[in-house]
Amino acid sequence: xxxxxxxxxxxxxxxxxxxxxxxxxxxxxxxxxxxxxxxxxxxxxxxxxxxxxxxxxxxxxxxxxxxxxxxxxxxxxxxxxxxxxxxxxxxxxxxxxxxxxxxxxxxxxxxxxxxxxxxxxxxxxxxxxxxxxxxxxxxxxxxxxxxxxxxxxxxxxxxxxxxxxxxxxxxxxxxxxxxxxxxxxxxxxxxxxxxxxxxxxxxxxxxxxxxxxxxxxxxxxxxxxxxxxxxxxxx
Amino acid sequence: xxxxxxxxxxxxxxxxxxxxxxxxxxxxxxxxxxxxxxxxxxxxxxxxxxxxxxxxxxxxxxxxxxxxxxxxxxxxxxxxxxxxxxxxxxxxxxxxxxxxxxxxxxxxxxxxxxxxxxxxxxxxxxxxxxxxxxxxxxxxxxxxxxxxxxxxxxxxxxxxxxxxxxxxxxxxxxxxxxxxxxxxxxxxxxxxxxxxxxxxxxxxxxxxxxxxxxxxxxxxxxxxxxxxxxxxxxxxxxxxxxxxxxxxxxxxxxxxxxxxxxxxxxxxxxxxxxxxxxxxxxxxxxxxxxxxxxxxxxxxxxxxxxxxxxxxxxxxxxxxxxxxxxxxxxxxxxxxxxxxxxxxxxxxxxxxxxxxxxxxxxxxxxxxxxxxxxxxxxxxxxxxxxxxxxxxxxxxxxxxxxxxxxxxxxxxxxxxxxxxxxxxxxxxxxxxxxxxxxxxxxxxxxxxxxxxxxxxxxxxxxxxxxxxxxxxxxxxxxxxxxxxxxxxxxxxxxxxxxxxxxxxxxxxxxxxxxxxxxxxxxxxxxxxxxxxxxxxxxxxxxxxxxxxxxxxxxxxxxxxxxxxxxxxxxxxxxxxxxxxxxxxxxx
Numbered sequence: 018x019x020x021x022x023x024x025x026x027x028x029x030x031x032x033x034x035x036x037x038x039x040x041x042x043x044x045x046x047x048x049x050x051x052x053x054x055x056x057x058x059x060x061x062x063x064x065x066x067x068x069x070x071x072x073x074x075x076x077x078x079x080x081x082x083x084x085x086x087x088x089x090x091x092x093x094x095x096x097x098x099x100x101x102x103x104x105x106x107x108x109x110x111x112x113x114x115x116x117x118x119x120x121x122x123x124x125x126x127x128x129x130x131x132x133x134x135x136x137x138x139x140x141x142x143x144x145x146x147x148x149x150x151x152x153x154x155x156x157x158x159x160x161x162x163x164x165x166x167x168x169x170x171x172x173x174x175x176x177x178x179x180x181x182x183x184x185x186x187x188x189x190x191x192x193x194x195x196x197x198x199x200x201x202x203x204x205x206x207x208x209x210x211x212x213x214x215x216x217x218x219x220x221x222x223x224x225x226x227x228x229x230x231x232x233x234x235x236x237x238x239x240x241x242x243x244x245x246x247x248x249x250x251x252x
Numbered sequence: 253x254x255x256x257x258x259x260x261x262x263x264x265x266x267x268x269x270x271x272x273x274x275x276x277x278x279x280x281x282x283x284x285x286x287x288x289x290x291x292x293x294x295x296x297x298x299x300x301x302x303x304x305x306x307x308x309x310x311x312x313x314x315x316x317x318x319x320x321x322x323x324x325x326x327x328x329x330x331x332x333x334x335x336x337x338x339x340x341x342x343x344x345x346x347x348x349x350x351x352x353x354x355x356x357x358x359x360x361x362x363x364x365x366x367x368x369x370x371x372x373x374x375x376x377x378x379x380x381x382x383x384x385x386x387x388x389x390x391x392x393x394x395x396x397x398x399x400x401x402x403x404x405x406x407x408x409x410x411x412x413x414x415x416x417x418x419x420x421x422x423x424x425x426x427x428x429x430x431x432x433x434x435x436x437x438x439x440x441x442x443x444x445x446x447x448x449x450x451x452x453x454x455x456x457x458x459x460x461x462x463x464x465x466x467x468x469x470x471x472x473x474x475x476x477x478x479x480x481x482x483x484x485x486x487x488x489x490x491x492x493x494x495x496x497x498x499x500x501x502x503x504x505x506x507x508x509x510x511x512x513x514x515x516x517x518x519x520x521x522x523x524x525x526x527x528x529x530x531x532x533x534x535x536x537x538x539x540x541x542x543x544x545x546x547x548x549x550x551x552x553x554x555x556x557x558x559x560x561x562x563x564x565x566x567x568x569x570x571x572x573x574x575x576x577x578x579x580x581x582x583x584x585x586x587x588x589x590x591x592x593x594x595x596x597x598x599x600x601x602x603x604x605x606x607x608x609x610x611x612x613x614x615x616x617x618x619x620x621x622x623x624x625x626x627x628x629x630x631x632x633x634x635x636x637x638x639x640x641x642x643x644x645x646x647x648x649x650x651x652x653x654x655x656x657x658x659x660x661x662x663x664x665x666x667x668x669x670x671x672x673x674x675x676x677x678x679x680x681x682x683x684x685x686x687x688x689x690x691x692x693x694x695x696x697x698x699x700x701x702x703x704x705x706x707x708x709x710x711x712x713x714x715x716x717x718x719x720x721x722x723x724x725x726x727x728x729x730x731x732x733x734x735x736x737x738x739x740x741x742x743x744x745x746x747x748x749x750x751x752x753x754x755x756x757x758x759x760x761x762x763x764x765x766x767x768x769x770x771x772x773x774x775x776x777x778x779x780x781x782x783x784x785x786x787x788x789x790x791x792x793x794x795x796x797x798x799x800x801x802x803x804x805x806x807x808x809x810x811x812x813x814x815x816x817x818x819x820x821x822x823x824x825x826x827x828x829x830x831x832x833x834x835x836x837x838x839x
Contacts, residue, residue: 029756059708063760064752068289071467073503073584075395076293092587115438116757122290135403136354145307146351148363154356161356161389161396165292200354 019043019099021053023065024107027116034114036105037062043095050083051090053104054118066117074231077164080171081118082107087168087229109171111180124180125167125187132184132192132210137203153199160194160239162232163187169226169236175219182215186226186236189217193239196246208243208250217243253433253688254443257680258284258411260670261447263418263432263474265291267299267394268638268659268666269453270401270410272617275667277408281674284411286418286434286445288469288762291402295455295467296659299394300580301508302368302386303660304653305343309360310367310384311375316340317829319385321377323654326537327647328789328799329834330487330807332823335643338615339654339661341828346660347387355400357389358577368577369511371535372651372839382535384511386653391506391580397656413445417762418473420691421450421481421634424683429633431683432477433691437762440755442695444688448678449635449670452478452611452619453663456639457773459766461604461723462715465497465504469766474640476769478611479776479812480694483631484621486642486807486820487609488773489781489791492650493724495541497603499561501588504605505581505598507652510534512577514566516545517597518553524562529839536839539649539790542602546724555599563597602724607773608650608790609780610642612809612820617641617666622809622820633681635670637662644807647822648789697746698764704749707764714741714767718774722781727794731782738775745771772812780808783817801834 019041026034039057048056051069058065067090068078074092081090084098084105095104112120138147170176170185184192192211195201211217217240226236260276262269265287276283287294306316320340324331351357351365358366370386389396405412418432422444431446457472458464475485495516496505510516515534518524528544529536536544545562554560566574566581571594574582578593585593612620619634638659645658721734745768752760786800787793807820824831 027754027756029754058760059706063707063763064754066757066759068293070289070293070469071295071298073298073501074587075392075580076289076295076297076467078289078293094587116754119757126290130406133407135407136352138352142348142352144348146348146357146365149359150363151359151361154359157356161399162392164297164395165290195354198354198356 018102019053019095020103021057022103022105023117025117026114047094047096049091050093050095050098050104050106051079053095054090054106066119068119075164077166080109080166080168082109087172089166089168089231092231109167111171111177122167125170125185128184128188129165129191132188133207134191134195136195136198136201138200139202147200149199156197157194159234160190160197163190163234164232166231168229168231172225172229174223175221179215179219183219184216186240189220189243190234190236190239193243196243208247211243212247217247253692255446256443257446258282259447259674260449260451261286261431261445262451262453264294264453264455264638265289265412265414266294266453266455266638266659267296267398267401267656268663269451270398270405271660271663272451272453272637272667273410274401274405274408275664276671277405277410279671281671284413284445286413286416286432288415288417288437290414291412292398294398295470296394296398298467298504299397299656300391300504300506301370301511302388302393302653303347303397303656304370304373304386304651305347305657306340306385307344307347307365307367307387309364314383314385316343318375318377318383320829321832322373323645323651324832325378325837326372326649326651328649328837329647329805330644330788330822331647332644333826333831334823335615335645337826337829339645339657342661343657346664350397350400350660353400353404355389355396357387368508369535370652371507371510371532371541372537382532386508386511388508391508391578394656417765418477419695419765421477422683422687422691423481424681424687427631428681429631430681430687433688433695435695438757440758442692446680448633448674448680450633451617451666451670452634452636452640453638454640456607457770458604458607460715460718460770460774460777462719463497463502464604465494465502466604471766471770472773473766473769474636475610475776476772479772482813483611483619483634484809484811485609485776486612486809487644487648488776488810489784489808490608490648490789491604491777492538492606492608492790493542493602494605495538495545495602496564496600497605498584498588499599499601502603503584503588505564505584505600507538509564509566509578509581512573513569514564517563517565518548519555519559520553524548524553532839537649538652540839542724543792545602561599561601564600565597566593567595567597606650606655607639608642608646608648610640611636613637613641613643615643615665616669617662618669622818626818626820635666637666648791694768695765698750698761699753701747701750704747705744707748707760707767710741710745710748711767711770714770714774717741718777722778725792725794726781728782731778735778735782738778742771742775776810779815780810780817784808805834
């Protein structure tokens with residue numbers, strides 16, 4: 018029997034959050050954590066609240082804190098996370114809880130929007146596509162794949178401490194995605210916006226973001242590139 | 253109930269909705285998107301292989317007319333040729349716009365957009381062999397497209413109502429759509445969102461089946477809202493079963509795998525598609541490949557302990573190709589099939605994937621109703637684009653790579669048309685309080701429910717009924733049984749229980765509302781599937797094995813009132829090319 022412990026909080030009735038325990042029979046199957054939540058919601062308690070959509074690790078809805086580590090419930094198999102038959106599921110840390118496992122992601126999205134996550138190129142567009150060599154395009158690999166699940170930023174102590182001023186790993190990964198794109202002509206403008214003590218330089222390189230990213234991306238490395246660009250620009 | 257007013261309201265934040273919204277925001281009109289999930293969580297994100305379009309990168313002589321020919325043939329001749337002509341000819345412009353917006357397409361050595369071969373694509377009207385026409389961003393094209401569209405909507409300051417759920421349409425006494433009732437999931441507040449133009453871009457409904465590639469959120473909300481408001485739906489019997497869903501999990505493996513040179517094998521290791529489609533082989537139309545797979549399984553040549561699947565072989569492509577062209581597939585396969593495609597084949601089975609049918613529209617996205625005499629009428633104020641719409645560019649079978657093109661081209665076309673209509677000055681239509689009350693009735697009924705059955709149990713029963721009675725192969729008596737089961741299910745679905753009455757992020761309430769939408773989709777599918785007495789495209793009847801052009805070279809139209817089925821003519825009059833006459837469809 019799997020002992021499942023789920024963080025519960027409904028602001029309408031609860032003064033404080035609590036953990037609710039469920040006994041769950043996996044029938045020997047190596048289910049995904051999301052399968053367990055779905056089965057509990059379907060068969061035990063329909064009020065258990067979480068987000069989910071694609072159930073294949075590409076939409077980024079179900080970022081959760083699973084046995085102490087941030088990850089996507091839909092692609093985290095029990096065999097990877099459960100020890101001693103115990104599964105503890107909590108909301109992503111550091112963001113306000115709306116209900117149960119659902120956090121308010123407004124601050125996270127605000128940091129994403131702050132880096133102006135869209136291509137800027139003021140030269141007139143050609144009649145066909147803008148050309149880009151495979152080598153230049155490959156600079157975007159490892160950056161554009163981000164699914165905005167927030168596992169990284171909510172595992173980052175600097176983001177917990179300054180979620181309004183430190184862009185956080187997810188936002189900075191996207192900042193670098195546009196800095197690295199040969200089609201984007203706003204490099205200087207982008208760097209100027211990041212050039213303050215908080216936006217980038219609050220990263221202390223502890224790499225929690227790299228450790229948890231369910232897509233295997235490396236925000237710390239991207240942040241390193243941005244630092245270098247900022248420092249080169251200053252000298 | 254609070255009222256919020258906009259020039260244009262788009263219901264749905266996937267590719268079609270965000271492309272329509274972008275067009276309107278760019279032109280300065282007050283535009284809102286209502287999305288039940290944060291937009292980048294929409295199902296467009298799961299599209300893998302690419303977006304098919306004759307941009308003449310892979311082949312400088314490529315011609316959109318060849319793409320049109322393939323699409324008409326793929327549709328088994330009930331795709332509307334004026335709409336297909338529009339999609340294929342306008343497509344390149346729409347693709348280049350996406351590239352200019354920043355979409356990170358993969359590239360050729362010349363620096364152009366990379367195009368890969370996909371099923372059903374040919375050169376020179378089927379005479380010049382396989383075409384490579386599907387524009388790709390590795391195998392994450394939908395993700396790249398959806399994020400690019402969201403980013404450009406942020407740039408253009410579109411108003412987003414994220415995690416709001418549209419419950420029902422508001423129609424006034426003149427039959428005009430004046431907006432929707434929507435509920436804020438976070439707070440439970442219900443509002444009337446009033447608009448000069450209401451655009452449905454609510455996507456598909458693959459969750460009517462037990463086994464589907466579709467996200468949990470694909471529950472046919474637009475179809476449900478439409479049918480309850482008396483809007484008809486077209487070609488709802490046409491459901492695409494994708495040949496390569498991962499066995500057991502249902503997650504999609506792109507057709508691009510076969511485009512890059514992968515192929516299907518049975519338990520004897522035989523490349524069986526050579527027998528069913530000697531020319532196109534594994535790149536025949538999806539309906540053809542899915543049926544061939546089911547026949548292999550039924551005839552005892554399936555793989556595994558239960559002989560109930562086949563395998564997709566990729567290892568011969570080599571690790572370099574797999575990791576550069578199909579990195580997402582490698583990841584999915586390792587996660588969900590516990591198989592490394594670099595070393596061994598992936599177990600796959602045909603899986604419900606796409607709804608070819610939907611709300612009938614013209615090429616401007618205007619929703620159409622059909623009267624008793626079979627005459628088309630535009631429904632004032634209502635538009636639809638993307639999977640929820642039936643323009644129809646896919647007819648009885650969609651070609652791979654055409655769904656992303658459909659949603660971009662017709663999202664854009666809807667936006668362009670509404671933009672010019674607003675410029676000419678459409679009035680904000682009024683609706684009486686009684687009209688709004690009618691639209692709020694379903695939600696009120698649910699909120700006051702007591703007793704009744706569990707949402708998840710009813711949903712499972714619905715999904716199993718559809719899976720067992722309306723699958724890849726269909727038979728009249730089986731379908732009648734299925735229809736009887738659904739008839740019995742309707743009352744139970746309408747009086748479903750809602751134990752959780754909280755207003756704080758109540759997902760149980762949303763799931764109950766979604767279940768009722770799924771039911772409407774399922775019933776429409778069942779009734780028209782039983783009525784179409786022929787085999788065409790994705791609709792394969794064991795009791796009517798031949799295509800019947802004399803009686804069924806037409807759209808089916810389902811009317812919720814009286815559950816009636818009528819026929820509607822297919823357009824055979826493109827404006828710049830000769831008509832493609834129906835022919836025997838072979839690959």
